[in-house]
Amino acid sequence: MRGWKPAPHVLLLLPAFVVLAAVVVVPLLLSLYSSFTPFRLTRPETIYTFIGFRNYLRLFADQEFWVAFGRTVLLLTIALNLEMVLGLFLALLVEKATRGQRLLRTIMMFPMMFSPILVGFQFKFMFNDNIGLVNNALQSLGLTDRAIPWLIDSQLAFTSILIAEIWSSTSVFAIFILAGLMAMPREPLEAAKVDGCTPLQSFRYVTWPFIMPFAYIAMTIRSLDIARAYDIVKIMTDGGPAKRTEILWTLISRTAYSDARMGLANAMAYVAIFLSILFTILFFRQLAKARQQIGAEW
């Protein structure tokens, strides 16, 4: 025997640890530190000035920041809920189909392959007030005679972004819920029918609890990648016009790279990170609960 030999799982996990530490954890510690400095890219020496929580205080007193923050939370809440409901409907529709299910499943995955930046571009093109498909169609059908400023009016722009976001992510939910529906044993449903349940009741008390964990997996996966809305907003409106669709992430990138105020941007970034972690933990806990609930049957 020569020397100490580490356990195999330590060795196996080591590369993952090293990469994540080097690329994510250490840089994040650095950015945590720099959020306590007035660091500007144009003046590198400012990184050594320690100003305590001044960036954070400034941020919390900043109305623009809170507006963007509120808009982000609103966007995520509406989007995630609608995606869940629409995904459920889509999955049920596809599951009920008697023929061509394979083809339908394939089509359903279609939006998943689009990168967020492409989704943004595609909807920017369709919602263009002058040449976009949506306005052209509305005008050709005679529903409106003027060009609707989809991406310019603040309410409409928010709606357009929401539509793009929902289009791109509903399929994630649909796919996982469909997987749940397909894995479901038939007997409990038949038993419920024999016992005189209405279709609605048997859905509520038999099917729904069963597909819950699958819905939460979808939620968790979505929440891990929640900031992809940045790509969509960036290309569709870039937070504009006049900051009317500014969300947390576009605000961060503007503060950091256009205004070069890295310290302040890092403080914002930490708020954004905590927001993401919050969403993830929320769904992870729901997932664990749902899993326990049906654990006995598995």
Place this chain on the structure above:
Amino acid sequence: MDENQTNRIKQILLKIGHLVGLFIAMAIICLPGLWIVLSSLRPTVEIMAKPPVWIPESLSFDAYIAMFSGVGQGGIPVLDYFRNSIIISVTSTVIALAIGLAGGYAFARYRFRGKTAIFLGFMLTRTVPGIALSLPLFFVYAKLGIIDTHFGLIIAYVALNVPFTVWLIDGFFRQVPRDLAEAAQIDGCTRWQAFWQVEFPLARSGIASAGIFAFLISWNEFALASQLTRSTNSKTLPVGLLDYTAEFTIDWRGMCALAVVMIIPALTLTFIVQKHLVSGLTSGAVKG
């Protein structure tokens, strides 16, 4: 009307409603993509026409030819971006897969303290928004002088992909019965041989789909790439797409063509793996 008849009518109505619903849903899913493909083949005049031209009069591949013949429309070097995208995505996928294979195997086969906590920790690194991570990375990369290089983006993408590949591969190894490797070891295989000759082949298709998943994430990533790249040295396609909007007159047709070029590899790859992807993610998470 007797009850039988009303029931039958109800059934037929339900069936029609179902078909209509299905048709509308699929139309909404397909329409935007098809519109992009169609627009990339039409002449610009037709795209800009007022009142709109609905039925295309002439279709051509001009936009694609212009894009791939050296410097494309508006001076956008699509070929360079394409090459960068391929190099960066493939390299980072291979590395992430190797690391994920080791990590996923450890999670699936060994018991150790703090397993759930470590797994959750890995996932939490994934929740960091790309744009938030880009700030310190930009600073560190600038110090190290690896901004605008393939290397910089590759290691960033490896870190981005490791959590998911670990999750997926963990799920696939769980589906392979533990007894198989043990039986092989009893028959005289070393642990290493048992892994390569028994467990790995069984999980291979799942591992391949984890790889494709990682490839797609790198291929589509924008938030980090937009800040860590500067020129044709390392700009990827998603960043290149933004080049078109930087000008005042947007070349819609060129953008559509570039979008089609971006989506084709993703499309092909996803079709290949769709089945394994879902089963991997669910088996890891549901059966815990």
